[in-house]
Amino acid sequence: MRYxxxxxxxxxxFVLPFFIDAYLVHVFTSIMIFLSLSLSWDMMLRTGQLSFxxxxxxxxxxxxxxxxxxxxxxxxxxxxxxxxxxxxxxxxTLGWIVLRLREIYFAITTLALSSVFMxxxxxxxxxxxxxxxxxxYESIFxxxxxxxxxxxxxxxxxxxxxxxxxxxxxxxxxxxxxxDDEIAAKCSGVNIFKYLLFVFVLTSAIQGAVGALxxxxxxxxxPESTFSANFLLLPMSMALVGGIYSTIGPIIxxxxxxxxxxxxxxxxxxxxxxIYGLILIVTILFLPRGxxxxxxxxxxxxx
Amino acid sequence: xNKKTIGYIVLVVVLFLVALLRPYAFFYGLQxxxxxxLVALPLALILGIVGLLNLAHGEFLTLSLYLTxxxxxxxxxxxxxxxxxxxxxxxxxxxxVYKLVIERSLKSHHLNLLLLTFxxxxxxxxxxxxxxxxxxxxxxTPYATTSIKVFGIHVGAYEFVYTLLAFLVLAGLxxxxxxxxxxxxxxxVGQNPxxxxxxxxxxxxxxxxxxxxxAALVALAGSFLSVRSSIFPQAGGPFTxxxxxxxxxxxxxxxxxxxxxxxxxxxxxxxxxxIPDYAGWADLxxxxxxxxxxxxxxxxxxxx
Numbered sequence: 001m002r003y004x005x006x007x008x009x010x011x012x013x014f015v016l017p018f019f020i021d022a023y024l025v026h027v028f029t030s031i032m033i034f035l036s037l038s039l040s041w042d043m044m045l046r047t048g049q050l051s052f053x054x055x056x057x058x059x060x061x062x063x064x065x066x067x068x069x070x071x072x073x074x075x076x077x078x079x080x081x082x083x084x085x086x087x088x089x090x091x092x093t094l095g096w097i098v099l100r101l102r103e104i105y106f107a108i109t110t111l112a113l114s115s116v117f118m119x120x121x122x123x124x125x126x127x128x129x130x131x132x133x134x135x136x137y138e139s140i141f142x143x144x145x146x147x148x149x150x151x152x153x154x155x156x157x158x159x160x161x162x163x164x165x166x167x168x169x170x171x172x173x174x175x176x177x178x179x180d181d182e183i184a185a186k187c188s189g190v191n192i193f194k195y196l197l198f199v200f201v202l203t204s205a206i207q208g209a210v211g212a213l214x215x216x217x218x219x220x221x222x223p224e225s226t227f228s229a230n231f232l233l234l235p236m237s238m239a240l241v242g243g244i245y246s247t248i249g250p251i252i253x254x255x256x257x258x259x260x261x262x263x264x265x266x267x268x269x270x271x272x273x274x275i276y277g278l279i280l281i282v283t284i285l286f287l288p289r290g291x292x293x294x295x296x297x298x299x300x301x302x303x
Numbered sequence: 304x305n306k307k308t309i310g311y312i313v314l315v316v317v318l319f320l321v322a323l324l325r326p327y328a329f330f331y332g333l334q335x336x337x338x339x340x341l342v343a344l345p346l347a348l349i350l351g352i353v354g355l356l357n358l359a360h361g362e363f364l365t366l367s368l369y370l371t372x373x374x375x376x377x378x379x380x381x382x383x384x385x386x387x388x389x390x391x392x393x394x395x396x397x398x399x400v401y402k403l404v405i406e407r408s409l410k411s412h413h414l415n416l417l418l419l420t421f422x423x424x425x426x427x428x429x430x431x432x433x434x435x436x437x438x439x440x441x442x443x444t445p446y447a448t449t450s451i452k453v454f455g456i457h458v459g460a461y462e463f464v465y466t467l468l469a470f471l472v473l474a475g476l477x478x479x480x481x482x483x484x485x486x487x488x489x490x491x492v493g494q495n496p497x498x499x500x501x502x503x504x505x506x507x508x509x510x511x512x513x514x515x516x517x518a519a520l521v522a523l524a525g526s527f528l529s530v531r532s533s534i535f536p537q538a539g540g541p542f543t544x545x546x547x548x549x550x551x552x553x554x555x556x557x558x559x560x561x562x563x564x565x566x567x568x569x570x571x572x573x574x575x576x577x578i579p580d581y582a583g584w585a586d587l588x589x590x591x592x593x594x595x596x597x598x599x600x601x602x603x604x605x606x607x
Contacts, residue, residue, distance in 0.1 A: 050414045101601050104356055107417055108547060109597055112590045115544065119590070123583040233425060236418070271432035277425030284415050284422070285407050 013153055017146045029149050031258030032156040033214055037235035038242075038250040039163050040206040046172075046245055047199050048179035049099075050107045054207055054235055056114030057087045059227040061208030062215035063121055066134050069216075071127075076140045080155075080212040087208020091201045099196045102182075118227040133222030140216040148217055155213060159206055163247045171195065230273075234261070237276045240283045243290025252292055314567065321570055326456050328573035334462035336569030337469040340562035341524045343546035344472055345517035350547075351555040352493035352513045355405065355416050359424035360546055361539030363518045366427065367393055367525025368534045369435060375442050375529075382442055386526035390519045397518025401511050409510070424543075431536035439533040447530035464527055469562050472520060476558060489513060548593035551600070568592060 017025045037054055044051045061083035068074040068082045098109050121128045128134060141147040166172060174195050177185035186192055211231075215221050234257065235250075242253025257279070264272040287294060322329040346360045367389045374380040374388060404423055408415055451460040479486040491499040492509045500506045525539075532538060549568065553560030568588055575585040 050417065097598055101597060104413060104417060105597050105601060107414065108356070108551075109594055112544065112593050116587065116590045116594075119584065119586050240418070268433075270436060271429040274426055274429030274433065277422045277427075277429060280422035280425065281404060281419060284411075284419050285404070288411070288415070 010157060013157075014150065017149050022145055025145050025149050027258070027262050029145070029152050029217070031254055032152045033210055034234050034238060034258060035251060035254035036156050036159045036210045037207060037231060038238040038254050039159050039247065040203040040210075041235050042239045042244055042246075042250050043163055043166060044199055044203045045239070046166075046179065047175050047196055048182075049196065049200075050103070051110045051200075051203075052107050052232060053110030053114050053204075055227050055229060055232040056110070056117045057091065057204045057207035058211035058214070058231045059114070059121065059221075059223075060090060060117055061087045061211030062221050062226045063128055063134075063211075064208065065212030066136060066215050066219075066221045067127060070134060070136060076216050077151075080209050080216065083212030084205040084209035087211070088201050088205035091204030092197070095197045095200045099193060099200055114227060114232070118223050121221075121227065122223040128221075128223075131223055133220060133226075136216075136219035139219035152213055152217075155209060160247060160251070162202070162206070167247060171198070175199065233273070233276055233280075237280050237283075239290075241279055241287075241290055243292030243294070243296075246292055249290050249292040253290065256291075318567070318570065321574060325574055325577055326454060327458070328577045329570060330453060330456070330458040331462075332570030332573040333566055334459070334465055334569075335573070336566030337466035337562065338462075338524065338528065338565075339542070339545050339549060339569055340565030341465055341469040341472060342521060342542045343549040343561050343565055344469075344476060344558060345520040346543070346546040347550040347553075347555060347558065347561055348476070348513055348520075349517050350550055352489055353405075353409075353510050355413070356420070356547065357517075358417065358420040358543055359400075359427060360517075360521065361541065361543035362424050362427035363393060363397070363521040364525045364528070364539035364542055365431060365534075365536065366396070366539075367522040368529045368532070368538055369431060370522070371526045371529040372440055372442055372534050382444060382526055382529050386523050389522040389526050393522035394515040394519035397515040398511055400518070401514035405514065406507065406511070424540075428536045428540070435536070437536055439535040441533055442530050444530050459531075461531065465524075468523065468527060469565075472523070473558055473562055485509075485512070544593070545589050548589045548596070551596040552592055 016028070020028075037058065041051060041054050064086040065076075065079040065083040068079040069076055074082060094113065098106060098113070101109055122131050124130075139148075140151070174185070174190045177188070177190055178192050178195065182192060211226070215226070235254075238253035238257050239250040240253070241257060242251065243249030257276070260275070261272065264275055283290065289297060318329070321332075342360075342364060346357060349355055349357050349360075370389045370392060371382050371385045374385040375382055380388070400423060404419055405416070408419060447461045449460045450457045480490050481487070488499065488504045489509050489512070491502075491504060492506050496506050499509075545568075549561050549564045552568075553564045572585045572588045575588060576582045
């Protein structure tokens with residue numbers, strides 16, 4: 001059943017743009033961008049580390065890709081790869097320091113790092129265009145929405161696949177053991193630092209690649225909007241609402257919140273983000289396992 | 304002479320040199336730094352006693368700014384006077400936030416608490432957006448723009464009120480914690496909540512009180528800041544990180560250190576700002592200190 005169902009959904013996703021109008025294609029493209037960020041945040045969370053650095057690595061990737069295309073004439077497709085590698089390298093370097101921190105200290109340091117990245121982007125004017133930002137001559141594929149959709153879809157499917165491999169492989173057991181009891185894990189011979197660094201570099205690379213996708217889609221980067229808190233807040237809310245520690249959870253959350261946010265944007269142009277704040281609070285207070293987590297819990301009880 | 308005394312002497316010498324070479328940076332730093340310290344004290348109080356990092360701290364400040372704005376615009380209340388009103392209002396608001404949101408999940412993982420306060424912060428910012436739009440607002444009072452001459456240079460006189468307030472609040476907090484019954488109970492809860500509960504202290508009440516008090520103290524800062532700052536939904540945001548930097552740098556129990564750290568870092572910030580073409584890098588001062596302080600402490604803890 002599963003072997004038919006999953007490929008069928010993938011095929012459906014690929015042919016979807018032929019059946020819906022351009023506006024919806026655009027909506028789905030941005031939902032997938034947030035979905036990938038959300039999954040990458042959840043992958044880091046599975047190790048027990050709460051990262052506030054999504055927007056930071058997203059922004060790094062976006063800048064790396066625009067600069068690669070503009071200053072070094074790299075092909076836009078290749079620039080996404082460049083962005084991922086750049087984000088991974090930065091994560092690898094910083095990881096040696098920040099991954100020794102735990103819990104609240106890790107969260108705050110990653111939040112501070114994002115701001116530091118933004119200050120660099122704003123002040124290295126020669127490279128980044130300063131606070132005015134940088135505009136490309138043309139967006140990727142000449143702005144063709146369907147091709148962009150396919151590209152984003154491919155990256156998203158790759159992220160979903162990574163998350164699943166991650167969930168099923170030996171790494172997951174090591175990661176779970178770290179999350180549940182770090183000292184016990186250490187005693188059983190799990191090299192905690194190695195795994196944490198691996199996950200940190202991997203998720204940062206994903207965030208960098210997604211940032212590049214986003215930047216190439218709009219052919220534009222600017223400190224305030226590229227490092228915007230939206231890219232931190234939305235993915236986090238999506239994962240929390242859908243259900244953390246799973247692949248399906250963030251997917252459900254991204255679809256639900258992504259569609260809801262499009263609707264809300266039309267409904268209230270000012271302050272529609274308030275809904276995300278409320279969702280964040282209500283979910284943590286009353287539905288700590290998210291939609292997917294609660295459903296699986298109920299199903300398990302019935303059996 | 305111990306290490307601490309030498310540290311203070313070095314600090315005084317450096318500050319003296321800065322005052323000599325860049326007097327503007329020194330005075331602006333002193334004023335601005337007192338404000339940072341004033342805002343950081345309540346954050347340190349919550350962090351030290353409830354053990355919760357309130358990411359909505361800056362938004363309490365913004366709320367106080369808007370309240371002062373409304374009081375001034377609608378009722379003609381002078382900002383300095385309105386602090387008498389914003390103080391109790393924010394106290395009640397802090398209690399409400401604590402009762403509605405924080406108390407329910409005090410027992411859960413503290414990452415959840417962090418996310419919760421993050422949620423509160425977003426809800427507040429967006430509420431300001433809905434109520435007052437993102438247009439910056441200002442309050443004009445003639446006394447806020449007077450200047451005085453200190454050692455041959457002109458500096459704003461009004462901002463010294465932050466320095467005064469910071470030390471008043473600091474002294475007030477110290478007296479409260481050491482001398483009053485509630486203060487001693489608060490102190491005990493901060494040291495060991497389970498032990499405090501065993502000897503009959505109502506821990507939940509203390510937590511609620513500390514939360515309310517912190518919000519009220521931020522309101523005080525907000526009312527006095529309102530005349531010298533643009534009022535917009537994100538106005539308080541940077542103060543959360545700055546306050547946390549100061550707390551991380553000075554250590555939780557060290558209230559005097561927080562004010563001092565605020566002044567020192569703000570002077571450093573002003574010095575960076577005074578270098579031509581490098582003004583934009585001034586924001587880096589606090590973040591660099593925050594990251595260094597956290598990392599050094601984390602490594603120190605591991606070895607010790």
